[in-house]
Amino acid sequence: MEFDTVIHGGTIVTPTESWQGDLGLVGGRIAGLAERLPGGARRIDATGRLVLPGGIEAHAHIAQESSSGLMSADDYYTGSVSAAFGGNSSFIPFAAQHRGQSVDAVIETYDSRAAPNSVLDYSYHLIISDPTETVLTEELPRAFARGITSFKVFMTYDLMNLGDRGMLDILTVARRHGALTMVHAENNDMVKWMNARLAAAGLTAPKYHAISRPALAEAEAINRAISLARLVGAGLFIVHVSTPEGADLVARAQASGLPIHAETCPQYLAFTRDDLDRPGMEGAKYICSPPLRDAATQAALWNHARRGTFESVSSDHAPYRFDASGKFANGAEPAYPAIANGLPGIAMRLPYLFSEGVAAGRISLQQFAALSSSNAARLFGMERKGALLPGYDADIAIWNPEETREVSLADQHDAMDYTPFEGMRLTGWPEHVLSRGETVVEAGELKAARGRGRFVARAPYRPDPNAPVEPELTPALNFGAEIRP
Ligand code: URP
Ligand code: ZN
Ligand code: ZN
Ligand code: ZN
Numbered sequence: 001m002e003f004d005t006v007i008h009g010g011t012i013v014t015p016t017e018s019w020q021g022d023l024g025l026v027g028g029r030i031a032g033l034a035e036r037l038p039g040g041a042r043r044i045d046a047t048g049r050l051v052l053p054g055g056i057e058a059h060a061h062i063a064q065e066s067s068s069g070l071m072s073a074d075d076y077y078t079g080s081v082s083a084a085f086g087g088n089s090s091f092i093p094f095a096a097q098h099r100g101q102s103v104d105a106v107i108e109t110y111d112s113r114a115a116p117n118s119v120l121d122y123s124y125h126l127i128i129s130d131p132t133e134t135v136l137t138e139e140l141p142r143a144f145a146r147g148i149t150s151f152k153v154f155m156t157y158d159l160m161n162l163g164d165r166g167m168l169d170i171l172t173v174a175r176r177h178g179a180l181t182m183v184h185a186e187n188n189d190m191v192k193w194m195n196a197r198l199a200a201a202g203l204t205a206p207k208y209h210a211i212s213r214p215a216l217a218e219a220e221a222i223n224r225a226i227s228l229a230r231l232v233g234a235g236l237f238i239v240h241v242s243t244p245e246g247a248d249l250v251a252r253a254q255a256s257g258l259p260i261h262a263e264t265c266p267q268y269l270a271f272t273r274d275d276l277d278r279p280g281m282e283g284a285k286y287i288c289s290p291p292l293r294d295a296a297t298q299a300a301l302w303n304h305a306r307r308g309t310f311e312s313v314s315s316d317h318a319p320y321r322f323d324a325s326g327k328f329a330n331g332a333e334p335a336y337p338a339i340a341n342g343l344p345g346i347a348m349r350l351p352y353l354f355s356e357g358v359a360a361g362r363i364s365l366q367q368f369a370a371l372s373s374s375n376a377a378r379l380f381g382m383e384r385k386g387a388l389l390p391g392y393d394a395d396i397a398i399w400n401p402e403e404t405r406e407v408s409l410a411d412q413h414d415a416m417d418y419t420p421f422e423g424m425r426l427t428g429w430p431e432h433v434l435s436r437g438e439t440v441v442e443a444g445e446l447k448a449a450r451g452r453g454r455f456v457a458r459a460p461y462r463p464d465p466n467a468p469v470e471p472e473l474t475p476a477l478n479f480g481a482e483i484r485p
Helices: 076-085 103-114 133-145 163-177 188-200 208-212 215-232 244-255 266-270 273-277 282-286 295-307 349-359 365-379
Strands: 005-013 018-026 029-034 042-045 050-053 055-057 088-091 094-096 125-127 150-154 180-184 236-238 260-264 396-406 425-435 438-442
Touching: 005 365, 005 396, 050 365, 055 349, 055 365, 076 088, 076 425, 076 438, 088 396, 088 425, 094 103, 103 125, 103 133, 133 163, 150 163, 163 180, 163 215, 180 215, 188 208, 188 215, 208 273, 215 236, 215 244, 244 260, 244 295, 260 295, 266 295, 266 349, 273 282, 295 365, 349 365, 349 396, 349 425
Parallel strands: 005 042, 005 050, 055 088, 094 125, 125 150, 150 180, 180 236, 236 260
Antiparallel strands: 005 018, 018 029, 050 396, 396 425, 425 438
């Protein structure tokens, strides 16, 4: 075999083991793995380095308007560049349908934002906020046929919240087509009720954001979302789980064989609600939903990452600058409900997970590969990505596991004016990121051209074929053609 590239001498991390050897590439694909491979017009020395599957960022808000119309700071160029510096070879941001919009038009809009700009391969999860009859019966099936095989819904935010009936409709369409429904699970009325009480008491500083969205609001919504998915026999992916209560519900559902999946995010492991109480308006930098919790939560979430309750750790990169274009779009000292929700972190997801996970001895290299790449590829149907195996895309991140560096804004390469990770000392950094065999980032420099990334048509979601069906529910509802839509 004539390899065009050989990555030699590194520790190669496959789903089952790590071993020292060479990886040979042909035409952008992985073509050979062996202790020693000859040849290669291009040889990349990976001695003393880890050779990992390039990260797949499965939760990021890029060139996306929030429900109130605020545009994220990162577009598909800065967003993908920042992701690449953080060890990612591909990403799946959201294409958001706001009320009244046609899904076809939304996809066209995001294609025009992504295709000319992205340096990484990409797809979208479709956010549905308006599941009309046309959306359910025509537009979602069309999106699905183009390889957009995941739909996200919200149980909170007045302009996004679908209600239980809307969720059942989406879950049913998803089940029929083999799409995976993602859900932001927080009880909207609990939050609104808390907001009203806090407002009446004049408690509007950023720290009250955490109080307004209690753990119970997440746990209740997760329990309800799982129940709705069970009713229609659909799979479900719960995004940004932030509480032990919520994670326990997911773990219990998984233990009974249900196709329930979940992620957590670095911010819930790295920060606490005390960060919302920083001086002045600094706490606004840490406003995200669900909110930051406490140290006991962090330990419990790490346990769930280690035992596999979480199949992915995603950034939920939602970049709003610390100025009038972002956090302060509604004034210089807004009450917390008027501050844009979200933290930037697409470049820090993997360095943080590596340092505090692998280097700190909490997770193995195989778990790191699974949480950062392989599981997302499997759940979201990126069939040729997520593993260093023959035939797969040569999406590869070469890491220096020994390097310790202090996080700075300059490391982010995004469009932001702050990083919540500023000053943190992390051990283990990606040095060289390849996408389909092409170098995207090397030694701190961007090597890829704007727009080189390609749209990835994704395969259908296939729940665990061994999962038992629920005897009393499934025959009664008899899914498939009988239940419409
Ligand atoms: O606070 C967050 N997470 N903002 C982004 C939107 C969402 O809820 O994912
Ligand atoms: Zn070699
Ligand atoms: Zn969310
Ligand atoms: Zn999000």
